[in-house]
Amino acid sequence: MTAAEQNVESLRDLAVEAAALKLLAERVATSRKDVQARTQRALDAAAERDGVERVAATLPGGETVATISLRKGETGPVVVDEDAFARWVRTTFPDEQWTETAIVRRVRPWKAVELLAEMAAAGAARVVVAEQVDETTGEVVVEAVVHDVPGVVIKPTRARTHAVTWRKGGKDATAEAWRTGALAGQLAALTAGEEEAAA
Incomplete structure (x- = not known):
């Protein structure tokens, strides 16, 4: 066999490996998305039912290789009606240049961040406008006022998720369990035919 023929054979091997890895990557991505969603639902249910926020990932042989932990979501103010929010800022702070007019009035981004943080x-969705004092007389000209802010609601801003924390040696042990077939049941979707994977 000539060197050129060896190179062709090598290229063919690489092509098969590339195709196989592409298929595996696609199936891993699909399986990972599915198991993340199912894990999240199960963790959410366990947290609500029993207060459980983490679970050990244990191989069939009994070795714990990782911990799956629930990460809580966040709730905060979200502008849902930019126009209503901008009109409120303009009316409440008429002497300030915190809004800009284009086709619609918008609150300048830096001021929106400040108000949303408050x-x-x-x-x-409430802002306290501080009292105003006459600098000459020291007299309170305008009392502090609490405003309910239109166009803003408090709602979840980041969904709850979960994270995998590997134990020392956990990755190697998991790879070995995969290599020896101990995880065949858990990873069957990766090698199943399209009909089996869709079922």
Whole structure:
């Protein structure tokens, strides 16, 4: 066999490996998305039912290789009606240039961040406008006022998720369990035919 023929054979081997790895990557991505969703639902249910927020990942042989932990979501103020929010800012702070007019009025981004942070701290779509004092006389000209802010609601801003924390040697042990077939049941979808994988 000539060197050129060896190179062709090598290229053929690489082509098969590339095709196989592409298929495996696609199936891993699909399986991973599916198991993440199922794990999240199970963790959410366990947390609500029993207060469980983490679970050990244990191989069939009994070795714990990782911990799956629930990460709580976040709730905060979200502008749902930019126009209503901008009109409120303009009306409430008429002497400030915190809004800009284009086709619609919008709150300048830096001021929106500041106001939303105040609402996040309050846990409500509410802003306290401080009292105004006459600098000459020291007299209170305008009392402090609490405003319910239109166009903003408090709602989840980041969904609950979970994270995998590997134990020392856990990755190697998992790889070995995969190599020896100990995880064949858990990873069957990766080698199943399309009809089996879709079922």
